[in-house]
Amino acid sequence: ARAPAPAPKAAPAPAEPAHAVAAAPAAKPAAPVAETKPKPARDTAKLDVERAVNTWATAWEKKDMPGYLAAYSDHFSPAGGGSLSAWKEERRQRIVGKQAIVVNVRNLQVSIDGDQATAKFRQYYAAxxxxxxxxxxxxxxxxxxxxxxxxxxxxx
Structure with missing residues (x-):
């Protein structure tokens, strides 16, 4: 009866240092990762712009007018001039009436300058x-x- 009693006491003791040792290495790698966060912010912005461009193209292709129009700012300036509401209506008529639309974005290049970005690409369009x-x-x-x-x- 005496032999089983000391065995349980010995088992928990090694387990505690093992947890402490395991916790220490896990904490160390987190610190260097946190130090490098400021540099990837620009990369993250570029990825966000790329995602926005691809979401816009996909919405256009699916004729998802709410999604397509949501890609445009309320301050968007239509190329031909005129009002934003007239431009939106013209886009709605040109997109919704198509049987099938294919929009591919190729060779996308993004540059960021603060809260402004420029996305340049080749657009393949078929309807x-x-x-x-x-x-x-x-x-x-x-x-x-x-x-x-x-x-x-x-x-x-």
Whole structure:
């Protein structure tokens, strides 16, 4: 009866130092990772802009008008001038009426300057018999945590 009693006492004692040793190495790698966070902020912004551009293209392709229009800032300047509401209605008529739309973003290059970004890419667009590949530039601004399109130009 005496032999089983000391065995349980000895077993918990080695387990405690093992936990302490395991906790120490886990804490050390976390510190260097925290020190490098300021540099990736720009990389994170670029990824966010890339995601916003691809979300815009996917919404356009799916004819998801709320998603497509949400990609644009309330301060968006239509290329041909005119009001934003007239531009939105024109886009709605041109997109919703299509049977199928394909929009591919290729060679996307993003530059960030504070809360402004420029996304340049080749856009492949196909709808019905129309198939085009053009250079496109989106000037975007960070608004309430989301990158929104302020200006859109084709060519160049």
């Amino acid at each position: 019905g018999s129309l198939k085009t590949t053009t250079r496109k530039t989106l000037v975007m601004r960070l608004e309430k945590g989301h990158w929104r399109i302020m200006r859109e130009t084709t060519g160049g």
